[in-house]
Amino acid sequence: MNKPVVATASLAGCFGCHMSLLDIDERLVELIDLVEFNKSPIDDIKKFTKDVDIGLIEGGCCNTENVEVLKEFRKKCKTLISLGECAIMGGLPALRNDITVSECLAEAYLDGPTTVNEHRILPNDEELPIILNKVYPCHEVVKMDYFLPGCPPSADLIWEALVALITGEEKEIPYALIKYD
C-alpha cells in the first residue's frame, strides 16, 4: 500500500519548528513507517518528485522566493499546514512590519553599530530574491488548511496532528498541547 507523502519547507523561519518535528524522538521511526517524505530539508530532497498529501510550512513570506515556494507547495499538497507562529502570523520576522524596507536595509548593511561597509554597498545580485514590503503570514498568500500554534509547536502537538491526518481518525488535541500561558 502506498504511504501518505509528506513535504516540508522553511520560509521566513528559524528552523525551530523543524527541530520540534525532529523532537518526536523515537517516534521518528514510527513516522518513517507511516509516511514517505518528499521535498524537505529533513531528507534534503530539493524538488518535488510527486504529488504530496501533507505539506508542513514553517515561516511566513518575507521575500519573493518564499511566495514562489509557498505557491508551489499549495499546488502540490492536498493538505497544507501552517506550522508555528511565523507561518500563522509572521512571528518574529514580522517585527519589521512597521519599518520600511529601506530603513531595515540601512540598519542591517549601512548604519548598524557593528557594520563595516566602507563603500556603502547594499546586496544587489540579481539572483537574490526581492524583499517584500512586509512579512506576510502564509494564509494571506495561499489557502492554508490547518494551523499548529506555538513557537515552536511542541513535538507532541505535531505528532498528534500528523497521526490524525495520516490515519484519518478525528482526534481531540489535549488542551495542554495548545495552551501557552
Ligand code: SF4
Ligand atoms: Fe522559529 Fe518560533 Fe518561527 Fe518556528 S515559530 S520558525 S520556532 S521563531
